[in-house]
Amino acid sequence: MLVHFNILRQTTETAPHSHTFPLEVEPSSTILDCLNRIKWEQDGTLAFRKNCRNTICGSCSMRINGRSALACKENVGQELARLQSIQAFAPESSESRPGTQTAETDIPTFTIAPMGNMPVIKDLVVDMQPFWDNLDAVDPYVSTEARQVPEREFLQTPEERDRLNQTGNCILCGACYSECNARETNPEFVGPHALAKAWRMVADSRDDRTAERLSQYNDTSGAWGCTRCYYCNSVCPMEVAPMDQIGHIKQAILATHDDQASRAIRHRKVMVDMVKTGGWIDERQFGFKVVGNSLRDIRGLASLVPLGLRMLARGKLPMTFEPSEGTREVRSLIHAVQALESKSPASPPPGPPSEKPTQSDSSTSAESSTPSNLSWAPAMPSEDSVSSSSSPSAAPVTTQVEPSPAFGWTAYAEQINGRFAMIGFVSLLLLELFTRQDFFTWLGWR
Amino acid sequence: MTLKYAYFPGCVAQGACRELYQSTAALTQALGIELVELKKASCCGSGTFKEDSQLLEDAVNARNIALAESLQLPLLTHCSTCQGVIGRVNDRLKQAETQNPAYFNQVNGLLKQEGCSPYRGTTEVRHLLWALVGDFGLEALAERVTQRLSGLKCAAFYGCYLLRAQDHLPYDDPHDPQSMENVFRTVGATPVYYRGRTQCCGWPLASYATEQSFQMAGGHIQEAIAAGADCIVTPCPLCHLNLDSRQPEVEAVVGRSLKLPILHLPQLVALALGISPQQLGLDRHVVSTQPVLRKLGLLTPSP
Numbered sequence: 001m002l003v004h005f006n007i008l009r010q011t012t013e014t015a016p017h018s019h020t021f022p023l024e025v026e027p028s029s030t031i032l033d034c035l036n037r038i039k040w041e042q043d044g045t046l047a048f049r050k051n052c053r054n055t056i057c058g059s060c061s062m063r064i065n066g067r068s069a070l071a072c073k074e075n076v077g078q079e080l081a082r083l084q085s086i087q088a089f090a091p092e093s094s095e096s097r098p099g100t101q102t103a104e105t106d107i108p109t110f111t112i113a114p115m116g117n118m119p120v121i122k123d124l125v126v127d128m129q130p131f132w133d134n135l136d137a138v139d140p141y142v143s144t145e146a147r148q149v150p151e152r153e154f155l156q157t158p159e160e161r162d163r164l165n166q167t168g169n170c171i172l173c174g175a176c177y178s179e180c181n182a183r184e185t186n187p188e189f190v191g192p193h194a195l196a197k198a199w200r201m202v203a204d205s206r207d208d209r210t211a212e213r214l215s216q217y218n219d220t221s222g223a224w225g226c227t228r229c230y231y232c233n234s235v236c237p238m239e240v241a242p243m244d245q246i247g248h249i250k251q252a253i254l255a256t257h258d259d260q261a262s263r264a265i266r267h268r269k270v271m272v273d274m275v276k277t278g279g280w281i282d283e284r285q286f287g288f289k290v291v292g293n294s295l296r297d298i299r300g301l302a303s304l305v306p307l308g309l310r311m312l313a314r315g316k317l318p319m320t321f322e323p324s325e326g327t328r329e330v331r332s333l334i335h336a337v338q339a340l341e342s343k344s345p346a347s348p349p350p351g352p353p354s355e356k357p358t359q360s361d362s363s364t365s366a367e368s369s370t371p372s373n374l375s376w377a378p379a380m381p382s383e384d385s386v387s388s389s390s391s392p393s394a395a396p397v398t399t400q401v402e403p404s405p406a407f408g409w410t411a412y413a414e415q416i417n418g419r420f421a422m423i424g425f426v427s428l429l430l431l432e433l434f435t436r437q438d439f440f441t442w443l444g445w446r
Numbered sequence: 447m448t449l450k451y452a453y454f455p456g457c458v459a460q461g462a463c464r465e466l467y468q469s470t471a472a473l474t475q476a477l478g479i480e481l482v483e484l485k486k487a488s489c490c491g492s493g494t495f496k497e498d499s500q501l502l503e504d505a506v507n508a509r510n511i512a513l514a515e516s517l518q519l520p521l522l523t524h525c526s527t528c529q530g531v532i533g534r535v536n537d538r539l540k541q542a543e544t545q546n547p548a549y550f551n552q553v554n555g556l557l558k559q560e561g562c563s564p565y566r567g568t569t570e571v572r573h574l575l576w577a578l579v580g581d582f583g584l585e586a587l588a589e590r591v592t593q594r595l596s597g598l599k600c601a602a603f604y605g606c607y608l609l610r611a612q613d614h615l616p617y618d619d620p621h622d623p624q625s626m627e628n629v630f631r632t633v634g635a636t637p638v639y640y641r642g643r644t645q646c647c648g649w650p651l652a653s654y655a656t657e658q659s660f661q662m663a664g665g666h667i668q669e670a671i672a673a674g675a676d677c678i679v680t681p682c683p684l685c686h687l688n689l690d691s692r693q694p695e696v697e698a699v700v701g702r703s704l705k706l707p708i709l710h711l712p713q714l715v716a717l718a719l720g721i722s723p724q725q726l727g728l729d730r731h732v733v734s735t736q737p738v739l740r741k742l743g744l745l746t747p748s749p
Contacts, residue, residue: 067621230610233619254498279489287653307695314730316730318461324488329562330506339716365697
């Protein structure tokens with residue numbers, strides 16, 4: 001059958017332009033077979049990477065009909081079926097669309113473009129140096145320090161090795177990095193490929209740098225930079241599910257840090273806490289607790305003032321909050337999950353064996369402030385298990401010792417003082433907004 | 447036959463996007479779709495529960511699904527994120543029932559222990575968009591249109607979780623969806639296509655990586671404007687928060703005025719059914735929706 005290959009071509013010095021190559025193909029031909037024939041039979045200057053032809057080397061990643069994929073894995077028949085199903089659902093969709101799938105002549109058109117998030121060198125060949133640099137940034141090697149222990153070999157049980165299977169399948173093709181939404185606006189973010197590898201290192205029973213690694217990945221260049229767009233999971237040709245691996249890193253960090261460690265961590269902990277309190281999220285409180293850190297972060301709180309006033313002015317700031325009628329049930333359910341997980345390692349997910357390692361016995365480092373001998377449940381009761389201990393069926397929880405009131409220049413007095421000052425400050429701002437007068441005019445002083 | 451759903455309203459529609467709650471109610475009432483609100487449901491976690499623990503996300507949402515199951519109804523949501531999270535939990539627990547019964551029983555054991563209805567895997571999680579496209583049907587919808595939104599150029603913004611959280615979508619290709627655009631055509635509006643329509647709005651980062659989050663939102667809004675859009679229409683209230691409520695801050699980050707109205711999906715459809723803009727809360731957006739109403743000739747002169 002005849003297929004039009006609409007290939008986006010460019011060099012470092014020329015603007016991208018589309019070049020259409022007609023080709024007689026078989027449904028079983030891979031996209032790579034087709035590109036090879038175009039290069040050999042029609043235009044020898046067409047540039048693309050290739051090597052193994054068998055979904056092993058990861059060289060031929062490119063954007064095929066709108067998403068990153070391996071040219072050697074996708075074939076004409078599958079692509080045609082995909083385009084036909086899209087077309088069947090959107091018969092009128094050819095107007096004003098970039099990269100139409102079917103030309104007016106009814107000849108199927110495949111759009112082939114270089115990967116995203118990397119500069120193009122020529123045609124479908126991109127400069128992957130940032131991709132490799134970011135991989136290197138997570139130190140993707142089992143720590144050699146552990147080699148100083150007396151054993152000559154590092155033995156693993158089959159179960160310990162199995163935990164590395166999914167991440168070990170990564171062939172570093174770049175498809176996830178190409179589609180990563182977070183990479184587009186955060187040049188510091190190392191990317192899904194690097195973080196999947198990072199988790200592979202954390203999960204490896206032989207590696208003894210767990211605590212240092214988790215500390216290293218605990219910012220927006222690491223795990224918290226992921227915006228959970230699911231693109232990496234959806235395009236990975238090897239089912240590595242990088243976003244899920246990033247999630248495992250976050251689980252490990254959340255298990256060993258309290259809500260004061262960072263705003264990203266506080267965001268997660270406040271979510272759980274608020275659901276235990278009211279079933280739904282009380283949005284009036286959420287920003288105050290997460291961004292304002294319950295009046296501890298004055299700058300953060302001040303950053304919310306314009307948003308709050310805007311929402312108030314447009315009638316969008318909720319004035320009331322109605323807790324779910326099932327709050328008591330969901331609170332005790334969350335307590336039960338937390339109690340269960342604090343007793344035993346995390347439960348196995350359905351499908352493949354759990355990626356979560358059990359406690360490693362190879363760790364020798366005791367230097368770090370974070371426990372290096374990581375357990376997959378919080379060693380201490382989390383912040384979340386504190387506030388709602390009134391639940392009738394609540395699991396045993398500890399009570400948090402609140403700072404006692406005292407006279408003089410104590411930390412408690414300072415904290416209370418700061419909170420009242422902030423309440424006064426915000427009240428003044430609101431007063432000025434609604435009266436359209438400044439404070440001194442309102443007092444009648446001028 | 448009357449369509450009937452167990453309605454999961456979600457947090458945002460009961461809070462900062464109350465206009466979504468209003469417009470879903472108005473739309474379903476006009477179409478004769480019956481909603482039974484799940485008053486005992488709870489927040490799905492918007493993807494963050496899983497970052498704490500998979501069991502937490504599964505148990506909380508198994509409970510939500512079980513509430514719908516006890517009514518023998520499909521669960522309806524009007525939020526892309528709720529759809530992706532609860533839909534994925536439903537998919538994985540259905541799979542676990544045969545492939546990992548120990549896990550399935552663990553989740554149900556927790557539900558039983560806390561006095562919740564058991565999860566049985568007998569229902570579906572349906573986004574309002576899918577209910578319109580698949581259950582009600584676009585042809586039936588077209589028959590109900592009384593005010594065609596002719597000339598209005600709409601840019602869809604799907605939301606990540608609606609497209610990619612679940613392995614299989616009932617109607618759409620995750621990388622080239624058409625449901626929203628088909629709805630636009632059905633109500634007489636013109637879809638405009640732009641790259642960002644399937645991408646992340648930036649909301650998950652907004653609380654702590656604010657600038658990156660707003661750059662994401664700003665990039666998409668600018669692309670939609672460049673494609674000629676009069677408005678963005680989204681089936682996700684979290685996307686709405688970042689694209690509408692925070693648009694003034696987004697403007698500051700990208701350094702240009704945007705002022706692109708952002709509509710909720712049921713607002714757009716309900717306008718075509720002749721429901722008044724006030725009833726749909728179109729006056730409760732941060733970015734004024736007046737340019738859209740003006741274009742449609744729906745702007746009532748102020749008294």
